[in-house]
């Protein structure tokens with residue numbers, strides 16, 4: 001089902017072809033936090049993610065969109081110097097619409113990046129953005145999220161359109 005299919009699926013955010021997004025007219029990124037940029041059980045931003053965010057901020061308008069509402073996500077957003085829409089209730093569109101207002105772009109010029117099919121990807125598809133699904137950074141998550149993941153795995157198993165894009169071998173570049 002197209003609404004449940006990411007435009008792209010990659011292993012992690014660093015495997016996203018940023019140049020191809022720019023060529024496709026994408027100027028803004030709405031990025032999930034937990035298990036997309038950092039493992040859910042930590043506030044420590046991995047250095048490679050920090051470097052990726054620094055590069056992305058130069059090339060795109062960026063807003064974090066998280067269903068989480070704890071102090072931790074606000075601290076992480078502050079550390080990355082990025083705007084955040086917390087308590088997002090994805091896949092509902094309201095937080096994405098708020099994020100779009102924050103970065104001043106239409107959905108068609110944005111990509112939603114996240115690790116969950118039924119929140120990030122479904123929500124991004126509902127508003128008409130491109131959607132990029134990454135593998136979760138850790139297996140630690142809330143019980144209801146783990147349940148959702150089982151359902152997601154089942155949906156993706158039945159849909160060849162959700163197969164991951166092979167990660168580029170950077171040593172060949």
Ligand SMILES: [Mg+2]
Nearest residue numbers: 032034035115
């Ligand atoms: Mg997540």
